[in-house]
Amino acid sequence: MGKTLFHKVWDFHVVKNIADGLDVLFIDQHFLHEVTSPQAFDGLRNRDIKVLMPNRCVATADHNVPTVNQSKPIRDPLSAAQVASLKTNCEEFGIELFGIGHENQGIVHIIGPDLGITQPGMTIVCGDSHTSTHGAFGTIAFGIGTSQVEQVLASQSLVLSKPKTMKIEVNGTLPFGSTSKDVILYIISKLGTEGATGHFVEYTGDVFEKMSMEERMTVCNMSIEMGARGGLIGVDQTTIDYVLERKEISEEKISWWTSLNTDPDAKFDKSVTYSAENIFPMVTTGTAPDTGIRLNERIGAAPHLSEKSLKYMQFSSDENVADQAVDYVFIGSCTNGRIEDLRAVANLIRGKKKADSVNAWVVPGSMKVRSQAIEENLDQIFRDSGFEFREPGCSACLAMNDDKIPSGSLCVSTSNRNFEGRQGDGARTVLASPLTAAASALTGKITDPTIFLDAN
Template sequence: MGRTLAQKVWDDHVVRRADGEPDLLYIDLHLTHEVTSPQAFDGLRAAERTVRRKDLTIATEDHNVPTTDIDKPIADPISRAQIEALRINTKEFGIENYELGNKEQGIVHIIAPQSGLTQPGMTIVCGDSHTSTHGAFGSIGMGIGTSEVEHVLATQTLPLKPFKTMAITVNGKLPIGVTAKDLILAIIAEIGTGGGQGYILEYRGEAIRALSMEGRMTMCNMSIEAGARAGMIAPDETTYAYVQGRDHAPKGADWDDAVAYWKTLPTDADAVFDREVIIDATKLSPFVTWGTNPGQGAPLSANVPSPDDYTDPVDKTATEKALAYMDLTAGMPIRDIKIDTVFVGSCTNGRIEDLRAAAEILKGKKIASGLRMMVVPGSVRVRLEAMAEGLDKVFADAGAEWREAGCSMCLGMNPDKLAPGERSASTSNRNFEGRQGPGGRTHLVSPQVAAATAIRGTLSSPADLVGSAN
């Protein structure tokens, strides 16, 4: 019987397989950052262990760095101490760290693909759940905890049980104006935040093939919001074209060998998935969240649901709690929800195509009065590329703030936060209670919806700007 993409990549990394034990899996690339690594380095020190493969490990400063005044010392002493710890640890253990101010600095899941470190057929881990992003290249990218970070530092392996596989086949073409973000939000609403537990997802079908690498990264990034530790897309010509020529991409004969290998990876025709979900791309429209988990989403054109719409008591209670926290009334049109802050950025939507999409809508327009809009590039390279194209000027002219690279308002660990009760339309990945700041309320949206919302002041799609409300 044939094998799936996930099974092939998994099998090619098994160091040891024994009855009654998890597989010992080799890790090709370990990405680290300031938040989930200090205790791991302390563990190494305490056990007098060292880093096995410095040359397969990289660090960057992203989660708690400010996105303004980066030439000044970090104001928050606790954040500063954590950044200091990363600098000391990476220096002591001989790991390259892209410090704040370095032209390679940025969000960990943006810098690895842009430098060519992320390639097809790899195993990639990071102490961050959005490591699933790297699955867009046909790699297994997985978020891990700090104990596992220490394990990978010490051994370059992880003991893991094989996952089940789930195909998510997206047939047909996405309608104009519907993006990878809308698609993944619709998929999460369909299978639920626990739907992917125990699985590696594989996104397939015509609509997935048509996505750019950046769109594919947006999709795979949010696999974890459906409960799956990893999501993958088979490599194809789009993937090879993206990787070729990047700093860490194979060169010369190595390139030919690599492509020959990558071409063996797609799921065999006779492979069987443990579960298959089929989505009709042609039926989709811009999609946003109304609740406090990423599965609580609906088309922008819909109304806020009511607890009475659900029969399962768990869903009923969850809806009641979410509406109370979000201060929304059941039955109100989602388009009537008024927004205070618009955030464009994060490892989900902080790449150059995302910024271009938002800028195209904002060009020559002004954001609504009283509304705050922050645009935060995912990396220094994205920032410089955007500035070379004049996007920073488009944002500034529209009244938005143009920031330095980092995780920013995605997670409330740095100065970019919502105030209690404040409501955002955010291109990030989590609408959990307080995620963007204690008491803050988050609606997850695409960059296009974010930009249109900034102009109108209520949740809107670009189509709303030309007069047709629906």
């Protein structure tokens, strides 16, 4: 019987089999940031242990950094302490750091692919749940806890049980205006937040084959929102071309990459199939990512929607989601803070003005993305339309920095989670694609982006 991509990569990295189904798995690449690493480094100090392979570690500051006036001291004492601690730890243990102001600084899951560090066939970990983003390259990439961060620093390996495998196949032609973000929101709405629990998901079908690498990263990024341990996509010419633009790779290595793809006779523990024709622009309505609906539906049509979440969101089940007034729009995060996302928004809003009632933030995912946006004059398009163009960071994805959404305000966000208080105490979050977020900023209410795409 053939093997899946997941099993090939996993088996290649097994250092040792342990009783009770546990494996010692070698980790190719370890990404670190300021939030989950301080205690891990302290653990090494307490045991007088060095980092085993600092050359396989890269660190960046992203969660706590401000996105305005980054040249000035961080005002929040805890955030300042965490960023400073990361700098001290990396200097002491010999780990490369892209700190505030560095040309490679940015959100950890954006800089890895963009700098050519992320490559097919790797095992990748980070103390951040959305490490699954890197799976778009045919890697086994997953988030780990602080104690595991310490384990990887000390041994460059982890003791793990092998997850089950799941195939999600989507074929057909997406309706006009639908994007990769809508695809993953649709899948999560069908499966729920626990539908893929205990599994590594492989996304297959012509919809994913047609996607760019940045679109694939958006899909894999949100794999964990349906309970998956991670998500990955097979290696093809799109993958290879993306890496080759950033790194010089031998033909032998590329051949190995493609050999990792799932064999035709491989079996998955679970499989589901969806039709692309049913996937329209989506938004969430509750306080979990599985409450997505089409923009022409009533809020009560959302699956997995509880009365508690309706109350928090200040929604009524018989209202149309497109009638909801918007206070903030956030375009950014490790889900949708890449250059293609910014280009899509700029193309939609060019020559238009945002609604006066809306605060609209565009936060590039890295310094490289920001520089590229400026080179392409996208920053001027944002400013001309009344959008704020900020400096790189996790920003309003989560309330760990200055970019918090005020209590009671409704934010259409391109990030990955809409939990209670995720963007600020009492903040209400609607997840959407960059196109939907941009359209909503223009009208002041949740809006189907196709009305503007038709105009273009």
